[in-house]
Amino acid sequence: MKYILPLLTLCLFVLPVSGQTESFTERFYDSYETYREPSLGKRRIKHADIQPLIDALAVKPGFEVNRVGTSIEGRPLRLISLGDGQTDIFLWSQMHGDEPTATQAIFDILNFLGAPEFADEKSRLLDSVRLHFLPMLNPDGAEVYQRRNTLGIDINRDALRLQSPEGQTLKRVRDSLEAEFGFNLHDQSTYYNAERTPKPATISYLAPAYNYEKAINEVRSRAMQVIGYMNRIIQRYAPGQVGKYNDDFEPRAFGDNIQKWGTSAILIESGGYPEDPEKQEIRKLNYVSILSAIYAIGSGSYRNVGLEAYEEIPENDRKLFDLKIEQVTYPLLGKDYIIDLGIHRFEVDTPDHEDFWYSSRITDQGDLSTYYGYETLNASGYRLGAGKVYSQVLPNLEAVGKLDFWELLGQGITYVRVADLPKKATSTPYPIQVVGASFELPEPRWDVGDNPTFVLTREGSVRYVVVNGFLYEPDSRKGSGKNSMILR
Structure with a gap:
């Protein structure tokens, strides 16, 4: 019953006064093809593929685009922002160059947010939150479809020394926003399965630990609650295909440190799905999962989800x-x-x-x-x-x-x-x-x-x-x- 109540709260938040009873997540899922960005049809996307899309957003009412950094090879890193709310939500993708699924989903989400449909619902949302998207943090790695950047380092292990310009950019943007929530978007191996089941871990989540003791403070607790909520949503479309990453503390990792710095860090990993080598179905699940989480944060309904909803997610296995x-x-x-x-x-x-x-x-x-x-x-x-x-x-x-x-x-x-x-x-x-x-x-x-x-x-x-x-x-x-x- 405690999971039905927040869902009803969210429906009231996002549905028009017309009395429409359709679930909001079903609306996201069913209307996905309307907003799917058609120019990003394969995983091997490059910096040049997303720049025209960002340019188009820069002149679109309600969107703000700022250059916030430069990659080692000189490719611009641009932040896309919209909304006027008090709660800042920061989402970044592809800090590993060969993990592009969420980058595609980000542009699907931006298409949805910029479309004329559901104007009243989106207006209420954007009065509550301010969204910031930094897609393709590692464009040099994306150019040659490799995990590491041109310096040869894993940006996700650069949170302490900040040796890379890409890592410096991520830290600078996080600090300037003081975002309440941060979404760290990745791909994982397709060979992960939900523990003790034959089902692939199509989507995996983690609220990273911020210390070796794996303590749970208010910041990490918020991340766990949002993940518990997203898992309930994704179970509708990929039942049994959600896993949870091991939460051992990694002192060099950005997710762990962003949690430590006061932003509720939410890791989303895109794994495997049967007969989906280009991960297009998983891209759709990212779209639904992230949008649902944004609406849950905007309405505050994620607070009604108990931490047990996070703990019950099975761990990733690799079998x-x-x-x-x-x-x-x-x-x-x-x-x-x-x-x-x-x-x-x-x-x-x-x-x-x-x-x-x-x-x-x-x-x-x-x-x-x-x-x-x-x-x-x-x-x-x-x-x-x-x-x-x-x-x-x-x-x-x-x-x-x-x-x-x-x-x-x-x-x-x-x-x-x-x-x-x-x-x-x-x-x-x-x-x-x-x-x-x-x-x-x-x-x-x-x-x-x-x-x-x-x-x-x-x-x-x-x-x-x-x-x-x-x-x-x-x-x-x-x-x-x-x-x-x-x-x-």
Whole structure:
């Protein structure tokens, strides 16, 4: 009952007097596509992608844009502010250059706040709060899609020495605003799961500790209450897919120190979601989660959420594979063994950092009964075996593209030899590994670190094929993958 009351309070705060009873979070969720920023459709966004959007906001009534700093390579860091309320809320994103999901969501939120719809509700909100957004704190890292900045340091470990201009900017803005709330927006590994469940930790939260004792004062308590509220909202759209970070105190971290400096720090991490490699569904959840929190702060209704709502969030665990194969028979040196295989698909950036391809690996094998997979195959009764090499040597990649891949996979063929391989090519979109003309099939043994390319047979027939970590079922023609590899 204590969670229903704040929700009703919020509905009264944001809904028009017309008596409309629709939940405010459902309105955010259902109308999302109206405000989604279409120019930011992929994760690998760069500084040049967001600058026109900020320029447009600079001339929009009600918005204020100020240059507050410069990156090492000279890219401007700009703060976007709006609202006239007494409660300052500061949100910053992408202090790690390869963590862009919340940057995209920030521009979705800004589109919502600048749109003509829900004018009365937004007017009441912006009379209560003043919002400040600092998107893409590490634009140099974003340019090459890397975590660290050009100096080679992790900005999120620079709160004490302030060695980087980006860290100096974050500290200066925090101090100038004296914001009551701060949202520290990140991405986390897609391999985190909610503890003891097969569900990915799609969104993870943390109210960082401000000392080694992990004490809870009023500042940290406020952060916990807001997180408890957001978790209740996100459970509607991603039930069981929320985790909580370990709260061990890290004296160099910005989140921990911002909590210590008197701003209620709220960490939001975007993890994984099934069949969402570009994290666009998670972007939407960020939009809903952050907007809901802003409205809860504006109305004060977060104060009605008990700290137990925060404590009940399960901790993050890291026990997810992209593909888990269970109980497969592995013939080795004349004997049969039953093992599990855990496979991860690792992203490799293209040279322009605009896209990526997968280089997959077996990352664990043996008893993986306490682990989970985004995709899991029970392979009891199936035998692990090497794939075959296509009988012909093809002249080029164009000839490879003309093959009937399902027919080849059904025969257990996983490699095609090509005489003229492009020197710089590393991958192809085809569901088969491309190799040089002199390629010889390796010994049928598999170990951690190997590329997962093999067949699973039953009663002598090929039933499943794994190529570069992607699972295919030839008989039903099910399965798809982003790429295979070119092996020389």
